[in-house]
Amino acid sequence: MQITHSIPELRAALAQRGKPAFVPTMGNLHEGHLSLVRIAREHGDVTVASIFVNRLQFLPHEDFDSYPRTWESDCEKLRSQGCDILFAPREADLYPEPQVFKVQPDPRLADILEGEFRPGFFTGVCTVVMKLFSCVFATTGGGAAVFGMKDYQQLMVIRRMVRQFALPIEIIAGDTARAEDGLALSSRNGYLSADERQQAMALSRALKALAEAARRADAPLAQVEATAMQALQAQGWQPDYLTVRNRSDLLAPADTSARANLPLVALGAARLGSTRLIDNLEF
Incomplete structure (x- = not known):
């Protein structure tokens, strides 16, 4: 695996x-x-991964400085999966001057859910991502990029930006x-204590119960969501949201019997101790 740090190094490696x-x-x-x-190895001629802790997407009170940085282990893991090129820019490589030009996503999608509780997150x-895409694809005529569905709203925002x-x-x-x-795998799971780790699967269980209740469509959706929030709170969590949305636009579905047949997704974000976890379930 070839490791590059600067944009010219990366582009030379991709030539x-x-x-x-x-x-x-x-x-x-x-x-x-x-x-x-x-997945990426199946969709391109050369597999590229990047490692960059992006200051722009952290709020002032969040964990930018303490975010786990595990360089040696990360490199070994990427080598084991056949990654061809690792792009690991320093902050001065990616942001050689203050990044005053920014990509502002559609607030109808980016200012709800995660965007409501982490204002400015999706702008960061x-x-x-736009800058990384420029680094990787500007001289290659395009390609593919792979994102996980755990960050459901982020995936939708990126897809719309690309389009x-x-x-x-x-x-x-x-x-x-x-x-x-x-439990959905997350880099922040490492913040959980041993006792919290035993409790952490409650979030995915709560989303499954929420999805089942929403599919029955025998109660107003707001009532179903409030019940799910209260149940998780009773287990010692501090939920930001447990909600059901249309997969197409992340807006609330119509509160009618048709809800039983719509393609929906249950999304949740909640804090267990000091650790904030997110998850989702399509149904």
């Missing part, structure tokens, strides 16, 4: 290598990330990787 398949990450890699690398995500800017990039979704007990 004459064909179409890249790209997996952007913030490092602290787990099986979920590695599954995306394996879109800006860094709106007519970028020659195919966005491929990888299924959420889960532990044996159902």
Whole structure:
């Protein structure tokens, strides 16, 4: 695996290598990330991963400084999956001057759910992803990029950004990787204490119960969601949201009997102790 740090180094490494398949990450890699690398190997001539902890998507009170950085382990994991090129820019490589030009996503999609509780988050995500896409694809004529479905809203935002800017990039979704007990794998799971880790699967169970109740369509959706929130709170969680939305636009579905047949997704974000976890379930 070739490791590059600067944009010119990366582009030189990609020269004459064909179409890249790209997996952007913030490092602290787990099986979920590695599954995306394996998908990428099937969709390009050269597999590229990036590791960059993006300051722009962290709020002032969030964990940018303490976010786990596990360089040696990450490199070994990527090598084991046949990654061809690792792009690991320093902040000065990616942001050599203050990044005052930013990508502002549609607020109807980006200011709800995660965007409501983490204002500006998707602006930071879109800006860094657009810049990484420029680094990887500008001289290759396009390719593919792989994102995980655990970050459901982020995947939708990125897809719309690519479509709106007519970028020659195919966005491929990888299924959420889960532990044996159902917990969605996340770099932040490492923040959980041993006791919290035993409780952590309650979020995925809550989403499953929410989906089942919403599908019955025998009660107003707001009531079903409130019941789910109260049940999780009773287990010691601090939920930001447990909600059911249309898969197509993440808006609330019509509160009618037709709800039983719509393609929906249950999404949740909740804090267990000091750790904030997210998950989703299509149904």
